[in-house]
Each structure stands twice: as structure tokens, then as C-alpha cells.
Amino acid sequence: MKDRRLLASFVVLLALACVPAVLRDTFLLRVATEAIMWVGLAVAFDVLAGYTGYLNFGHGAFFGIGAYTTAILMVRAGWPFVPAAAAGGVVAAVAAVIAGLPTLRLRGAYFAIATWALSRGIQQLALMMPATGGPDGMRLPPFLHPQFFYYAMLGVVGATFLLLWFLLERAPFGLKLKAIREDEQGAKALGLNPTLLKIQAFVLSAVPTGVIGGVFAYWVTFIDPASTLGDLVSDQALVMVVFGGMGTLIGPVVGAILIFAFKTIFWAYLAEYEVLYVIILGAAIALSVVFLPNGVLGARLRRGAPRPLPVPVTPAAAGAGKLEA
């Protein structure tokens, strides 16, 4: 059954690869490229959020780090695009390790606060450092070739999706993550090191995001802290995944497409009401949590809700913690 879904994914990717041949309108091609970008960002976000239960409220920071790394390497060091974008992923990975080491061994609440604060700190830093061009941002060497960027984005996101699919659904790694998500304390007794696994998941979520940021930078040619390191990337990724369904890899794809569709339509017709967009985003998050706790897709893919234990016999079973007598 799993292989059927994988086959379906291949078919979809193949179909997507044919799009530029069919779609001549460069505007629509750009929209498609951006849609694919958001799918990638949402899926990368879900690696940590859905599979470990740790929400990175500063996911956009990896995107921005990747974008700026690529920009700086291309503009100030003359690197070609591909290595520069790859470096974006590497730097994002390093950032993930630095941010994750102290915070992932703590509970989710601390991690949420820390990542949120850190991502704002990085934006602050970019605004002040001369190397990043400060609030004026940076201009990359222009390269106007919509088809190239479509394929670049599709390549990165497609490869990411397949890699994550393999790691999270087929390889031992995914099962181990699910174990620590379900019962971290119990998992330790089975030989799993939760902090190490969480850091690995965090890095896995950071690298594609960084690379996507790098591609984005070269694609749009101009980046600045407000657009690239602002809240919007983090917030949108969060909505897409919460709305679509966490921990399923497909849920974020659905969520990304739906929210992106909404976003595009909104900006096409209601661009004057930009603050309204933020309000709607916030409302979408809040309402999804209340009314769609498993996301649009999550409820259907879950393998049946766990039934409650029969009447507890020992006092411990009646709600005490796992480690209590």
C-alpha cells in the first residue's frame, strides 16, 4: 500500500515536470514555482512538528539564513549558484544544531519560545550587520529564466519530499521519531536517545528550508530582512501544516496548496488590505486548532484513535505519570 502512494508521488512529480512545456504564461509559471516552494517549506516544517511534536515558531529563520548565505556567497565571494544554495542548506543546518542543542532537551513550550525569540533575533542581526546590507537588503546577480527556477524549485522540493518520505516512512528513523513523540520516557528504555533524534529531525527540517531559501534569493533577485526574515514565512508554514494535518507528510502538501491558493487570490484582489491578511492567518491558526485538531487530512489518515484502557487496577494506572510509583 505504501508503495502505491510512492508511485503516485512519482507520477505527480513527472506531471509537474511537464508543466513548463504546457504553461507558456510566465506569470502562471511563477505562481506554480512559488506554490511548489511553499509545499517544500511546509513539508520541511512538518518533519519536526508532526513527527516529534516540537513546533519551530521560527522556521522562517532557516529560509532567511539560506537566502542570505546564498546572496552573500554569490555577491561578495563570487560563488556560482548551485554551491551557494547548497551552502545555504549547510549554514541552516549549523544554525539548527546551535539552536537545538540547548532547547530540544527541554519541553516543547521552551522550544517554541526559544525558536520564536531566536528567529526574531536573527532578523534583528540582519538589520544591523553590514555584511547583510542592513535594512536595505541585498541584490543578487539577475538571472531571468522562469523555467530554470521552476525546475530548480521542483528539483529541490521533489528530492526533499522523496528523501523525507523514505526517511520518515520506511527507514528506522521515522519509527523512532514516532516513538519519542508518543512516549519519550518509554522510548528511552528501548535504547532511543530522544535529544539526539530531535536534533537530527531539526537539522533535517532546516537543510531543505535553507536550500529553498537560496533558490528563492536567486530567483527574486532582491532580499531584505523584512521580506525574507520576517514573520510571514514562519507563520504561513505553521498555518499550512496545522491546517493540513501534522505528521503525515501529505497533510502539509494539501495545506500548503490550499493556503497558497487562498494567499494568491487574496493578494490578487485585496492587496490594499494587507493587514487583513495577517488577521486571517492568525484566525486560521486559531480556528484550525479548535475545529480541525488533526488538520484537514490528519483525521482520515490516523489509524484509528487509541481506545481508553479498561478500569485501572493499580493506583498508578489511574493517571499517574509513567515514572511515579
Added chain:
Amino acid sequence: MELLPQALMDGVMLGAIYIIIAVAFSLVYGVMHVIDFAVGEWIMFGAFAGFYLNRATGMDPFLLLPAVFVVFAVLGYLLQPVIQRVLSGKKGNPLLMGLVFTFGLSLMFRGLAQTFFGFYSLSIPSRFSTGSFFFEKGSFFLTVSHVRLAGLVYAIAITVGLQYLLKHTDFGLGVRALAQHKDAAGLMGVNNRRTSAFVYAIYVGVSAMTGVLIGTILAVSAKMAPEYTIFTFFVVVLAGMGYLAGVPAAAFLLGIIQSLFLIYLDPGYTLLAVFGVLYLILLVSPTGLFRKGV
């Protein structure tokens, strides 16, 4: 160097204000186990409420504080059941979902604020705004502005009030019981829903009041919210989550950092310094300065 005592004193007075937000925030965390990402927004809305009420009625913001408290406490009381519903949900991690919910709320509020209040930075005028006490002794001088002093007095009053509420009333007993052991407290007759609702109401009311204070002493703007959310997190994490006794020290530290940067360095770096210290604390002693956090 002559400015150092000034900076320290300003810092302490500012810190006093942060204490009350942090205490209220910690109470909510202790009773409902939720981190309210919207704390900065409550502060901001309170500040704007103070600003517009002051403009409409001409009353001094310090006199408006009780009114602001009541209005926002009611809002908090009405909102709390929604949060409660999220927290008792059946999805895997209700606590985290509570966090996401308050995060969504904070986004909504920020957008609403930008819609209605624009991007300007305002200040609430008060009869205390212009005066100050001036101390001089040799080369050592201190300016104590009236408005900061009034703020300090109010902060002390509210802290004492909260302390009294917690330690000497039945309600406070219920709150402490609930924070320690939810099920046992329920068995003893503490009404979880109502107590939680009241705690949240008090927290929102107090945060809004503090917003008025901040708006009078410093400034109000639609962009101020995330900064104060971070400040609150900073104080609460440094104090140790759930450890109320650690709050004053952490709050004063924050106030002093903020004042030092205001006087000596670029205020823009304040946030970076706060992030830096926060990161270090999480690295070295996540249970807070006194290692008593949860």
C-alpha cells in the same frame, strides 16, 4: 559612569512593572499549563485603551487603570473557555495546541492593531509626565521622574494585592492548589473551570493595566507587542517557570539591561542582548537563575 546609578534606578523601576506581568503570566501557566503567546498583545491593547480613553475623557491614565483592568478582565474571562476547550482536546498534545492557539490569537491581534491603530508610536500624557525629583550629592546625581515613581508605586500596590490574593484568600488557596495538583484540587471542591477563568481574567486585566503604565512611561505602538512578549518570556524563563519567588530578580535584571542599553548603547541592541541572555540561560540552567523552575 556617573550615569550608572541613574541607569540602575531606572532599571529597577522598570523592572517593578515587569514583575506584575510575569507573576500574572506564571499564574496562568501554573493553573492552565498554557504559555500565552499573546501576552505582548494584551499589553499593547491595554496601552491603546489607555491612550484612547485618556483622549476621550481627559482623565489621567493612572486614574483610568481600574477601568482598563475591569474591561480587559471581562474579555479574558469570556475568552478563557475557548482556550480551555483547546487544552482539553483529544489531539496528541493539547498543551502544545494551546500554545499554537494563543500564537494564532497573537497574530490576529497584531493584525487588528495595525488595522485600527496604524504604525505610529504614541505616548499617553499624564500629570506626572513632566515633573521629576532631583537628587544631587557631590558628583552623584539622580533624576527620579514622577511618572516612573508613580508607576513604581502602582506596581508595588498590584504586587502586594496579588500576593494578598494568593496567600490570604480562599480563591488564592484554590489557585495554588490547582497549580500544584489539578485532580486533587478538584476532589477538594476547587472548581477548575471557574478558578481558571478568573485567573486568566486577572492576568489579562493586569497585563492591560501594565500596558497603560508602559504607554505612559515609555510609548505605545502596534509594533511593541512582540517585544513585550519576549520580555515576559525572558523574565519567566530566567525566574524559573512556575517559580514566583524568582520573578523580582529576573524582572529587575531585565529592567536594568533595558535601561543600560537605553543610556549607554543603541536601544536596538536591547533585544539582541535579551535573546543572548535567554539563549545562555537555556543552555546553562534551563530551570532558571535559581534552578527552581519546572
Added chain:
Amino acid sequence: MAEPILSVESVSKAFGGLMAVCDVSFQMRPGEIVGLIGPNGAGKTTLFNVISGYYAPTRGRILFHGKDVSGDPPYALAARGVGRTFQVVKPFAGLSVMENVVIAAFLRHPRRADAEAHAREVLELTGLADRADVPAASLTLAGRKRLEISKALALEPSFLLLDEVVAGLNPTEVDRTIELILALRERGMTILIVEHIMRVIMKISDRLVVLNFGEKIAEGAPAEVASNRAVIEAYLGEARA
């Protein structure tokens, strides 16, 4: 005694002002079954948690195969050959029985195919092989307890900590579990078991260690311990209170 497999040396564990375990010492030979008993709140589970690495001892040491493992995290102990079950049985929800065990099997069999093969063997031993692909959450309590044991066994431990593995089971299920435990001993497993059901623990233990209020009050063969005054008082005292 020949090199003891487990050596608990003057272990104390305090939580703030509360001394949950106080200066407890005992040793275990390879291949023996030791029962840890005592009234409720005596500190048995806390001691388990210290031995299995969830708590570091406030004082004292834990030696496993002669090596000091005090304060090592649970996953390090698992790698050394310590397996444990939990009182509050909570299988990994959303995963099948097989997947639950495979996760444990990964410790010694990093490749998925090997791990699955090994997991199947374990499930054969514990009698869950026919239910391998059902969601773990749909098992009855007895099934869940067996799953708990299966997961610990998949680690290929040399030492097993069993925490109330028969509580809540009906007599038939209890007997089957006893058979399983004795079969494990036949294969050379050393077992430390906490249990409240007296007939079980008396039947299978080679020795008993009795705790009360965190302290060891008796140690010896089941018959001796059963007639020990201090032990009787500890239990009667509890019943009276």
C-alpha cells in the same frame, strides 16, 4: 558470590526534602530472580527508576557487570543490556504491535529487515505473533502487558526489570506470564521483579528484598522473609493504617 550482575551499593534517592530510597544495598547473581516487595510507597518504583537510569542516585552507586552506571541515561543502560517494563503500560499509540517491538529491536539490529525478523521471534516467544499487525492500542490489558515485555525482550537484555507485569490480569493470564518469566530464566535471564500479588512473587522468586519507607528491612529466601517480624509489621501496619 561470583561476579554479581547487578550491585546496588548504599543507594539513596531524595526529592527535595523527601527521601524516597534510603541507603539500600543488595546484589544479584546472574540467572536469579529477585522479588522487590514492600507496602505502597515503599520506594520500589523509585529504586527501579534509579537502576534503569531515569534518576541518578543522590548517594551510592549502581554497578552493572562491575561497571559503575550510576546516572547513565536509560538508553545507555539499554545498550548495556538492561531491559525494563513500566507499571503504567502505554504502547506507542498509532503503531502496530509489530512496529512497537521493532523500535526496540533496532538497538541490536539497525537494519529494518533484521529488526523485523528479530521482532517476530520475540513475538512468537511471548505469544503475540498472531496479532503482530493489529494496532497496539486495540490490545486488551493482558495483550498490552505482553507487548511491554516483548519490547523489553527485543533489546536482547541480560537483565530484566519487571514492574507489576501481572497486576490487573485474570488468573489464567497470570499463570501464562509466570510461565514466560520462568522460561526466560531458563534461558539465563536475570530478573528483578516488583509485584504486589504475593502468590506470584513467592512462587517465582529465588530471593526477596523488602523495602519499607525507602529502607531495606529484610532480604532472603521467600520463606524466611515471610516469617520475618519486621516484614509482617510493615504490611500489617499498612493494613491497619
